Amino acid sequence: MSGVDGGVLLRLDGLTAGYRQPVVGPLSLALRRGERLGVWGPNGTGKSTLLKAIGHAAQVFAGRVERAPGLRVAYLDQQPVRLPAMPITGRELLRAAGATTRGAPEALEAILRRRIDRLSGGQYQLLWIWSALATDADLVLLDEPTNNLDPGRRDRLIEILTTRHSDQALILVSHDRDFLQRTCSHLLDLENGEVKHA
Amino acid sequence: MLDPWLASLSDPLFRLPLLVGLLLAALLPVIGALLMLRDEWLAALGLAHVAAASALLGNALGLPTLIGGTAGALAGGALKTRFEARGNVAYAFMILVGWSATLLIGANTELGERLAHALVEGQLYFAGVSELIAALALIGAALWILPRILPQLLRSRFFPRFEQANALPAWRWHLRMDLLAAASLAIGTLSVGLMGAFALVLIPAWVTFQIAPSWRWTLIGSGLVGVTSYLAAFALALQLDQPFGPMMVAVLVGIAAIMTLLRSWPGSPSAS
Numbered sequence: 001m002s003g004v005d006g007g008v009l010l011r012l013d014g015l016t017a018g019y020r021q022p023v024v025g026p027l028s029l030a031l032r033r034g035e036r037l038g039v040w041g042p043n044g045t046g047k048s049t050l051l052k053a054i055g056h057a058a059q060v061f062a063g064r065v066e067r068a069p070g071l072r073v074a075y076l077d078q079q080p081v082r083l084p085a086m087p088i089t090g091r092e093l094l095r096a097a098g099a100t101t102r103g104a105p106e107a108l109e110a111i112l113r114r115r116i117d118r119l120s121g122g123q124y125q126l127l128w129i130w131s132a133l134a135t136d137a138d139l140v141l142l143d144e145p146t147n148n149l150d151p152g153r154r155d156r157l158i159e160i161l162t163t164r165h166s167d168q169a170l171i172l173v174s175h176d177r178d179f180l181q182r183t184c185s186h187l188l189d190l191e192n193g194e195v196k197h198a
Numbered sequence: 199m200l201d202p203w204l205a206s207l208s209d210p211l212f213r214l215p216l217l218v219g220l221l222l223a224a225l226l227p228v229i230g231a232l233l234m235l236r237d238e239w240l241a242a243l244g245l246a247h248v249a250a251a252s253a254l255l256g257n258a259l260g261l262p263t264l265i266g267g268t269a270g271a272l273a274g275g276a277l278k279t280r281f282e283a284r285g286n287v288a289y290a291f292m293i294l295v296g297w298s299a300t301l302l303i304g305a306n307t308e309l310g311e312r313l314a315h316a317l318v319e320g321q322l323y324f325a326g327v328s329e330l331i332a333a334l335a336l337i338g339a340a341l342w343i344l345p346r347i348l349p350q351l352l353r354s355r356f357f358p359r360f361e362q363a364n365a366l367p368a369w370r371w372h373l374r375m376d377l378l379a380a381a382s383l384a385i386g387t388l389s390v391g392l393m394g395a396f397a398l399v400l401i402p403a404w405v406t407f408q409i410a411p412s413w414r415w416t417l418i419g420s421g422l423v424g425v426t427s428y429l430a431a432f433a434l435a436l437q438l439d440q441p442f443g444p445m446m447v448a449v450l451v452g453i454a455a456i457m458t459l460l461r462s463w464p465g466s467p468s469a470s
Contacts, residue, residue, distance in 0.1 A: 055363035075359040083237065085407040087416040088352070096352035097360075115411065131357070141363070 007032045009071055009139055009169050010054065014063030017046075017053035022061045024049045024190065033138070036161070036170040038180030041190030047173040048078065050190070051141045054171070067139075074137035078144045080128040086117040090127050097131035104130060105160060121148040126157065133164065143173045158182050216432060218325040219442075221333040222386050223428030225340055226395060227402035227420035229382045232348075232375065234403045235355055237286070242399035244289030245383035246392045247296025248274040253388060254303040264332055268384040275380030279373040325389050332385045343378055347371040352413070391443030398424055401450040405457050427453055 008030045016025030024046025031037055039047050052058035054065055055075045074097075090112040094101060101112060108130055111123055119127065125148040132140050146154050161170070161183040174180050180187055226242075233241045249271040256266015278288050350371040353360055361368035386395030402423035403416075410416040427449045435445040 055359055056365060057359065057362055073360075073363040074357075075363040076357070077359060081356050081358065083235075087407050087410040087413055088356075089412045092352070092413045093356060096349060097357055098353075141359075 009033055009068045011066040012054075012063065013066065015050075015053060015060065015065060016062040017049055017058045017060050019049075019059060023058075024053070025061075026063055027188075028063075029188065031139070031169050031171070033169055034167045035186060036172065036184040038184035038187045039171060039173045039190065040175075040177050040180055040187060043175070045190040047175075047190060048143050051075070051143050051171065051173055055141055071139055072135075072137045073139050073141065074132035074135050075141040076128060076132050076143060076145070078147055080124055082124075083117070086115065088116050089113055090116060090119070093127065094131050094134065097135060099131045099134035101134070103164070104134065105156065107156060122150055122153040125149055126153055129157065130160070133160070133166070133168070137168060140168055140170045141173075142170065144175070145172060146174060146176050146179055154179065212432075212436065214327070214330060215325040218329045218333050218389055219428055219432060220425060221330075221337055222382075222389055222395075223398060223424040224421045225337055226382055226386050226398040227406075227424035228340070228344070228417055229379050230399035230401075230403035231406065231416050231420045232351060233379060233399065234407055235351065236375075238289065239400055239403070240286040240289040240293070241379055242383055242396045243392075244292030244296070245271050245274060245380050246387040246395050247293045247300065249296075249380075249384035249387045250392055251296040251299035251303065253384075254300055254307075258303060258307055262328070263388055264328055264385070267388045268332070268381055271380040271384035271387075272377055275376035276373065279369060279376045329385070329389050333389070336381055336385050339381070340378060343374050347374050351375060390446060394443040394446040397447045397450045398428070401454050402427070405454060408457065408461065423453065 010031040012027050012029050014026045014028055016022045016027075018024065027050070029037070039050060041047050049058050053060055055073065088096075090108070091101065093116055094112070101109070104112075105126075107123075108127055111119055111127065116124055116127070125145075129142060129145050132142065145157060149157060158179065161172075170184075172180060172184060230239065230242065233239050249267040252270020252273075253263040253267030256269065257263055259266070261269075274292055281288075350368075354368060354371070360366075383395055383399070386398065389395075390398065402420040405423055406416045406419035410419050428446065431442065431446040431449040434440070434449065435442045438445075
């Protein structure tokens with residue numbers, strides 16, 4: 001793909017995206033392997049829309065989203081899918097995502113045999129995030145990953161994100177600026193469109 | 199006490215219908231589990247209605263009911279994939295269109311009226327070699343298709359952004375599932391009747407969704423509940439000289455009621 005080289009996995013070039021009309025942009029940035037970009041901004045600034053544009057789920061009005069050839073993407077929405085009954089174990093969910101249980105935190109190991117509809121909201125949320133992180137995806141997009149997490153599990157997630165040895169690139173969208181500052185290498189503030197080192 | 203039951207199951211006259219129904223009773227609940235996973239359980243009723251209507255239409259045009267019914271249901275399944283009609287609304291329209299067409303064609307042709315009645319009640323006892331071949335072909339197709347699309351269907355349900363974000367040709371596995379469901383419901387409707395096929399798709403899957411410890415056991419359990427209840431219904435219908443379709447539905451509804459009672463019993467895991 002033209003314009004994506006030198007270890008760059010994703011490049012946004014003057015991107016303006018939205019649905020019926022533009023919601024976010026213009027934005028330009030490059031994301032390299034191993035970098036973690038936190039996207040912050042007040043409600044309505046287009047944080048989730050930016051992820052959707054990268055994940056082919058929003059309309060691009062101007063500019064470009066350039067991906068490295070063969071880029072594999074894992075993309076999680078704000079809320080995990082919840083059905084009235086889900087006779088799927090944690091292990092089966094991870095297998096469906098193509099995720100490994102190797103290196104999973106102890107808290108997850110303990111729930112892998114249980115049905116996911118019998119997990120608490122926080123347990124399911126952590127499992128859901130692990131299902132994206134523990135895949136062979138080059139780029140992981142997480143929208144509001146701290147939803148449903150109590151302070152203890154939020155800390156566990158911070159520990160997972162900061163101690164994992166992986167060359168995956170991450171884009172995390174959150175309203176929780178402290179969480180982003182503790183987990184990301186760079187921060188994008190959508191109020192002014194600037195990328196800064198965290 | 200079991201002797202008359204076993205005798206009815208081994209009667210040579212009913213051996214072929216028994217076998218046809220047994221194959222369908224093992225497969226339809228598994229299809230039901232997948233439809234329930236996709237929140238499309240109404241598919242069974244929608245496709246069954248379309249199959250019944252197209253069987254009648256085909257009959258009026260001189261085609262065998264098995265060909266007309268299956269072709270109509272397959273067309274319904276393909277159109278649903280083509281227009282990306284997910285969820286129960288698409289199937290609700292199939293029910294209405296199928297119901298209307300079945301009764302209108304039935305009312306305007308002499309043979310159609312009898313056939314429409316038979317499709318609603320079920321005509322398993324008249325199942326012959328062609329129904330057996332159709333059921334075997336369906337099982338063969340399911341054994342070939344399901345292992346290939348099951349992982350994708352699970353991933354698609356729980357990780358709905360994945361396919362789009364990676365520009366995968368998701369329509370391929372959704373189409374295969376829609377066509378397999380359509381063919382299953384068509385052959386099921388033409389053999390065990392419209393409501394019998396619907397009940398075999400819905401109730402075993404509904405029961406196992408409540409109690410199965412895993413997805414693997416949901417699929418196995420659905421098939422087991424289907425086969426067990428089918429054998430009971432077949433024997434009861436013969437012993438009590440009752441039509442098969444309504445008996446099949448009655449047995450399955452009874453199983454669902456027993457399970458609901460057990461789960462609401464004080465001290466049961468779900469009641470506490």
